[in-house]
Structure formats: C-alpha cells, structure tokens
Amino acid sequence: MSDFAAFKTSFKGDIVTPEDPDYEQALTRWAANARRRAAVVAFVRDEEDIALAIKYARSNSLPIAIRGGGHNPAGSSSSEGGLVIDLSRHLASVRVDAEKKLAYADGGALWRTFNNETMKYGLATTGGTVSHTGVGGLTLGGGYGFLTGQHGFAIDNLIEATVIIADGTVLTASLEENTDLFWGLRGGGSNFGVISRFVYKVHPQRETVYSGMAIWPASALEDLIAVSAARFNQPKDPRAMYMLLVALSPDPSHTPCVMLNPFYNGSEAEAREHYKDFFSIGPMIADMSREMPYTAVNTQLDDSLPVGGCYYLKSVYMSTPSNSVAQAVASAVYALSKEYNFKIMFIWEHWNLDKARGVPADAMAFKRPGSSLSCLIVIVYQEDIPEQLALVRTCADKLATIATSAEGDSTSGQVNNGYANYNSDAPTEVLDPNSNEGILSDAKTHALFGDNHTKLAALKQKYDPDLVFNKWYAVKPASAK
Ligand SMILES: Cc1cc2nc3c(=O)[nH]c(=O)nc-3n(C[C@H](O)[C@H](O)[C@H](O)COP(=O)(O)OP(=O)(O)OC[C@H]3O[C@@H](n4cnc5c(N)ncnc54)[C@H](O)[C@@H]3O)c2cc1C
CATH class of the missing domain: 3.40.462.20 (Vanillyl-alcohol Oxidase; Chain A, domain 3)
Structure with a gap:
C-alpha cells in the first residue's frame, strides 16, 4: 500500500485532493485572495487524525497549514501545494458546563457557534466582533472583542488548550500542565501546534x-x-x-x-x-x-x-x-x-x-x-x-x-505593526529555520512580541525546531543560525 493509501485508510475524517469534486469548495476562505491550491486538505475528526496528518505531511515533505475559521487575510491557514489540517468541518462545536462556567470550543469553531451555545445559559466571554470569524486564530493572536472592557482579551479567558505538537504528541497546556507551552501559545499563534480544543472561562451576560x-x-x-x-x-x-x-x-x-x-x-x-x-x-x-x-x-x-x-x-x-x-x-x-x-x-x-x-x-x-x-x-x-x-x-x-505621521521619529527603527491578527502582509511561509527569508526582522519581531521574543524563540526550539508550523509570524528557533 502506498504511503497515501495507508494515510487514507487510517484517517477517520475526509481527505480531499485536486481530483475530488469538492476540492474547490475545500479551499474556500473568507478572503478570496487567501485561497491557495493545496495538494491535500485533511478534514480532521480528532486528535489522532491531526497527528496522522502531521506525520504524513512531514514524511512527504509537504508544508503544513492549519485552518480554524479561515478568516486570516494573509493566507496563513492556506497552503500552495502543501497539506491543510482543516478543523472547520468536524471539529467546530462548542459545549458549555454552566455550573463551572466553562466553554469547551473545538479548534475550528466560529464565534457565532460559541455565542449561540454559551448564551443558552446566559454566559459569554470576549470574542470576535464578526460572527463568522474563527475562535482559533483570533484567540491565539490575542482577541479583541466587545466585552474586552469587562473580561480582557479572548486570550485572558483561555484556561486550557489541547495541543498536537510537531511530533504528533497530544499535550494539555494550562497553568498546571505544560505551562511553558501554555505561555507561548497565548500570543504565539500557531507556532507550536494544532489546538483541537480550547477551554474558556465564561461570565454571566445579560440577554x-x-x-x-x-x-x-x-x-x-x-x-x-x-x-x-x-x-x-x-x-x-x-x-x-x-x-x-x-x-x-x-x-x-x-x-x-x-x-x-x-x-x-x-x-x-x-x-x-x-x-x-x-x-x-x-x-x-x-x-x-x-x-x-x-x-x-x-x-x-x-x-x-x-x-x-x-x-x-x-x-x-x-x-x-x-x-x-x-x-x-x-x-x-x-x-x-x-x-x-x-x-x-x-x-x-x-x-x-x-x-x-x-x-x-x-x-x-x-x-x-x-x-x-x-x-x-x-x-x-x-x-x-x-x-x-x-x-x-x-x-x-x-x-x-x-x-502615524504624528507618532514621533519614524527613523528610530521602531516598527508600528499594529495588531498582529490584522495584517494581510504577515509572512506566511518559512521552510528553513536557518534562512532569514520570511522570518521577521528584529524590529518587527520586537513590535509583535516585545521582550517576550527571547523566551518564544527558546520555546520554538523546544517544541518545533524544524519549523513544521511556519505560517503565522514564524518565530526563529533559538539555536538556528
Ligand atoms: C471580518 C474580520 C473581523 C475580525 N474581527 C476581529 C475581532 O473582533 N477581534 C480580533 O481580535 N480579531 C478580529 N479579526 C482578526 C482575526 O483575529 C484573524 O483574522 C484571525 O486569524 C482569524 O482566525 P480564524 O481561525 O478565523 O482564521 P484562520 O485563517 O483559520 O487561521 C488564522 C491563523 O490561526 C491559526 N489557527 C487557527 N485555528 C487554529 C487552531 N485550532 N490551532 C492552531 N492554529 C490555528 C491558523 O493556522 C492561521 O495561522 C477579524 C478579521 C476579519 C477578517
């Protein structure tokens, strides 16, 4: 059996390739200009599927993209010729534990689903201001929302994530377990793996x-x-x-x-x-x-x-x-x-x-x-x-x-990059950890991560030294040249 046939046999979700009738549909993104022609779109059903897809892509040298809500305008959830791990078809539900005031959101859920589910119990948390935006990308990059004044950023309400890292291992990241990973993914975006499930604090919300x-x-x-x-x-x-x-x-x-x-x-x-x-x-x-x-x-x-x-x-x-x-x-x-x-x-x-x-x-x-x-x-x-x-x-x-004309001396080397999640020109693919191509300049890195960058580079070295996850402001691993 070929490598691809074996992958297809073990995989529980749907695999779509250019020969399939739903291929064009599988590439759809919020922004038409963020579509890329992937070699394989893997609509994953669970953590095992995600690990299988990562392993298949790595052993066949296919670049990986992760798709949550598909809203990123730079194309960071798409891949030209690579493999897309797409969570939007089978991993897009939200479940609420009203007693504990927690919401469990799959990695491909949309904020529309999130709000509709939590409001059945009169609960809510900070989330996207447009309902078809994804929980995944928005949270990992920070997450402004209407409720920021009361509950902070979306990421301030995240208490746990289930992460599938580059070698296919499934880890729980929280303030108790794998705390360094939890620190890094809250703002480090998709630099560290695929998040199959997010757990949020939710708060009483009027109708x-x-x-x-x-x-x-x-x-x-x-x-x-x-x-x-x-x-x-x-x-x-x-x-x-x-x-x-x-x-x-x-x-x-x-x-x-x-x-x-x-x-x-x-x-x-x-x-x-x-x-x-x-x-x-x-x-x-x-x-x-x-x-x-x-x-x-x-x-x-x-x-x-x-x-x-x-x-x-x-x-x-x-x-x-x-x-x-x-x-x-x-x-x-x-x-x-x-x-x-x-x-x-x-x-x-x-x-x-x-x-x-x-x-x-x-x-x-x-x-x-x-x-x-x-x-x-x-x-x-x-x-x-x-x-x-x-x-x-x-x-x-x-x-x-x-x-920004009144924002001080533009020759000081400071980069005014704004909010990382609103950037159609964010670098979206870096294949060689030792190359500077696509990697952010020091000034841009500082604008995005500030003094946290050194720690992020060490974490990238620990969890993803080969830059398997390289589509959203890839952080250069600490030991790369
Ligand atoms: C119309 C519009 C409204 C917006 N409103 C807001 C707003 O109110 N507040 C705000 O803060 N931002 C907002 N944004 C910006 C938004 O946060 C980003 O576009 C974000 O990337 C969208 O996330 P997504 O999951 O839909 O996107 P995707 O394109 O699916 O993913 C974006 C990035 O996140 C990664 N990613 C997504 N899900 C996962 C996952 N489960 N595991 C690992 N990586 C994942 C992807 O790999 C990709 O790199 C808005 C954007 C648009 C276009």
Missing part, C-alpha cells in the same frame, strides 16, 4: 445589549474626534466601547461620511445617557443604533463582509486621537475610494483596555497594546490579481503613513 450604526456627514468629523479625544484619557465604563469609521456611504450617492458603531452592555436608556456627547452632535444622516440580542451584536457586519470577497487588512497603533490626522485620513479615504473604486474603511477602535492592562506583560507571549488606539484599514477590492493587490497596498500604506 440584550446596545449597538448599531449612527451616521454623520464628513463635516461632523471634527466634533466627533473632539469627543473621542476628550474621552480618551478619562476613566472608562467597562461596559462600553465604540468604533469611529470613515468611508463613503454604501448607497449609490457614495457620500463621504463618518460612522459611530457604539457598544454598551446595558439597556438603550443607559447607553444613550453614556453616549450623549456623541449624539448631541448634529445634524445626523441616520441613527440605527438600538437594543438588540447579545447574539446579534456580532452579526452586524456579517453581510457587508461576506465570505469570498477580495479583502486587504492593515493595522497601526496611534497614541491618541488627533483632529488634524483624522481630517487627513478621511480626505485620503474618500479620494482613494473614488479614484480606484475600492470600498475603503478606516476604523479607530476605541476598545476599553483598562481590564486587559491589569495582566502583567510577561504573563503570556501576547504583547499588550498598553493604552494605544488600534486603527484598522479594510479595503474591499474587485479582483484577485497582482496589479490590484499592488494598488490596494499602496492605498493602505498611504493611509497608515498619514495615521
């Missing part, structure tokens, strides 16, 4: 929350930024967070506008009182904010960001809101959207980070953003061709440069 979209013409930007600047260094209500966005309106008029996407973990009356400084700014184009079920809050953007479009994401941090920067960003967003017919959004994400700041910087590999203001650039474009991608990149770089 309804307040959110939605409020829209102003571009002329209101100065007043809206003034309110956000006044709020920025004030003590914050842990139940609140909001985003300010600039974009052209989606209707045929393509009016330059500014949008507020508020969130409040309370009633509409409490929320309107909390946000009255924003709502006193006039005139508004529309106010669609309202009280809604908690399970609906992360579906608000689902339809405008559907699976299968061409998407580019870029992120930077700003130290504080600034009207002059915001005006320059907005003018560029409106002009570039019209010039290239791209749908461009620039989003200032006012997460409430007070709770998350209480976790020490060295508690896990994840580098905390301090009090920085996370900025996200999203560009939706028409065609997955290199010429368009080059234009999109130029637009995103322009916006990032404007946004």
Whole structure:
C-alpha cells in the first residue's frame, strides 16, 4: 500500500485532493485572495487524525497549514501545494458546563457557534466582533472583542488548550500542565501546534445589549474626534466601547461620511445617557443604533463582509486621537475610494483596555497594546490579481503613513505593526529555520512580541525546531543560525 493509501485508510475524517469534486469548495476562505491550491486538505475528526496528518505531511515533505475559521487575510491557514489540517468541518462545536462556567470550543469553531451555545445559559466571554470569524486564530493572536472592557482579551479567558505538537504528541497546556507551552501559545499563534480544543472561562451576560450604526456627514468629523479625544484619557465604563469609521456611504450617492458603531452592555436608556456627547452632535444622516440580542451584536457586519470577497487588512497603533490626522485620513479615504473604486474603511477602535492592562506583560507571549488606539484599514477590492493587490497596498500604506505621521521619529527603527491578527502582509511561509527569508526582522519581531521574543524563540526550539508550523509570524528557533 502506498504511503497515501495507508494515510487514507487510517484517517477517520475526509481527505480531499485536486481530483475530488469538492476540492474547490475545500479551499474556500473568507478572503478570496487567501485561497491557495493545496495538494491535500485533511478534514480532521480528532486528535489522532491531526497527528496522522502531521506525520504524513512531514514524511512527504509537504508544508503544513492549519485552518480554524479561515478568516486570516494573509493566507496563513492556506497552503500552495502543501497539506491543510482543516478543523472547520468536524471539529467546530462548542459545549458549555454552566455550573463551572466553562466553554469547551473545538479548534475550528466560529464565534457565532460559541455565542449561540454559551448564551443558552446566559454566559459569554470576549470574542470576535464578526460572527463568522474563527475562535482559533483570533484567540491565539490575542482577541479583541466587545466585552474586552469587562473580561480582557479572548486570550485572558483561555484556561486550557489541547495541543498536537510537531511530533504528533497530544499535550494539555494550562497553568498546571505544560505551562511553558501554555505561555507561548497565548500570543504565539500557531507556532507550536494544532489546538483541537480550547477551554474558556465564561461570565454571566445579560440577554440584550446596545449597538448599531449612527451616521454623520464628513463635516461632523471634527466634533466627533473632539469627543473621542476628550474621552480618551478619562476613566472608562467597562461596559462600553465604540468604533469611529470613515468611508463613503454604501448607497449609490457614495457620500463621504463618518460612522459611530457604539457598544454598551446595558439597556438603550443607559447607553444613550453614556453616549450623549456623541449624539448631541448634529445634524445626523441616520441613527440605527438600538437594543438588540447579545447574539446579534456580532452579526452586524456579517453581510457587508461576506465570505469570498477580495479583502486587504492593515493595522497601526496611534497614541491618541488627533483632529488634524483624522481630517487627513478621511480626505485620503474618500479620494482613494473614488479614484480606484475600492470600498475603503478606516476604523479607530476605541476598545476599553483598562481590564486587559491589569495582566502583567510577561504573563503570556501576547504583547499588550498598553493604552494605544488600534486603527484598522479594510479595503474591499474587485479582483484577485497582482496589479490590484499592488494598488490596494499602496492605498493602505498611504493611509497608515498619514495615521502615524504624528507618532514621533519614524527613523528610530521602531516598527508600528499594529495588531498582529490584522495584517494581510504577515509572512506566511518559512521552510528553513536557518534562512532569514520570511522570518521577521528584529524590529518587527520586537513590535509583535516585545521582550517576550527571547523566551518564544527558546520555546520554538523546544517544541518545533524544524519549523513544521511556519505560517503565522514564524518565530526563529533559538539555536538556528
Ligand atoms: C471580518 C474580520 C473581523 C475580525 N474581527 C476581529 C475581532 O473582533 N477581534 C480580533 O481580535 N480579531 C478580529 N479579526 C482578526 C482575526 O483575529 C484573524 O483574522 C484571525 O486569524 C482569524 O482566525 P480564524 O481561525 O478565523 O482564521 P484562520 O485563517 O483559520 O487561521 C488564522 C491563523 O490561526 C491559526 N489557527 C487557527 N485555528 C487554529 C487552531 N485550532 N490551532 C492552531 N492554529 C490555528 C491558523 O493556522 C492561521 O495561522 C477579524 C478579521 C476579519 C477578517
């Protein structure tokens, strides 16, 4: 029997190769531009399947990618010519132990499934703001969410993970077992193995929350930024967070506008009182904010960001809101959207980070953003061709440069990489631990992991010295040249 036939015989899940009728479907990712033509897609059923797939790929020199929710815009869950360990078909459920206030999420579960299951018991934790995002990639890279003000990052609520490492061994990682591995995977992404199951703390959550979209013409930007600047260094209500966005309106008029996407973990009356400084700014184009079920809050953007479009994401941090920067960003967003017919959004994400700041910087590999203001650039474009991608990149770089223009001396060697999970240009494949190709520069590594990088490199040496897992900001093993 051939190696492949033996693999297929022992494997309990589904193996899909280019000859199979569902091959094209098996490659689907949220971003069409993150699709890659894998040689084998292995829809795993359990830890044994994952170990078999790793062993088969390694003995046949096939690069490995791991797919959770499939949302990464850089293609870090896809592989050109390699083997994809895909958890999204058979390992995508969530189970809740209401008494212990714990949720057990399979490695390929989506946040939609997570929220729907936990809310059956009136429980929730910090998770993705778009319901079709995966639990896996979002958690391993940190995980901002509407509930960050009350419960910290998604990763702050992770208490255990089942990890299949590069030699196929199944390990439990927690604060009691394999503690070094647990430290590394919380922020070190998929550098250490495949996580078949995540265990989270979940917290009592009311049925309804307040959110939605409020829209102003571009002329209101100065007043809206003034309110956000006044709020920025004030003590914050842990139940609140909001985003300010600039974009052209989606209707045929393509009016330059500014949008507020508020969130409040309370009633509409409490929320309107909390946000009255924003709502006193006039005139508004529309106010669609309202009280809604908690399970609906992360579906608000689902339809405008559907699976299968061409998407580019870029992120930077700003130290504080600034009207002059915001005006320059907005003018560029409106002009570039019209010039290239791209749908461009620039989003200032006012997460409430007070709770998350209480976790020490060295508690896990994840580098905390301090009090920085996370900025996200999203560009939706028409065609997955290199010429368009080059234009999109130029637009995103322009916006990032404007946004960071007031952030100090750009010659100091500091890299402003923003949040690691929002990066369409993250390096996604490194095959040789002794090569520098695809490995991050020291400055970028520092921007992503800070002082935790040395410890991460030692862990990579211990758990994955051959860079079997090399698709998401691969860390160079400590002893590599
Ligand atoms: C529309 C949209 C909304 C977003 N909203 C948020 C948000 O609210 N908060 C936030 O923090 N981020 C957000 N993100 C960023 C998001 O965290 C990343 O895109 C993340 O990579 C998505 O995880 P995934 O499992 O869906 O992706 P995938 O593409 O499946 O995986 C991403 C990376 O994680 C690895 N991975 C996934 N699952 C596993 C696993 N089980 N074991 C080991 N490795 C695994 C993959 O190998 C890959 O390297 C958003 C992104 C998009 C596109």
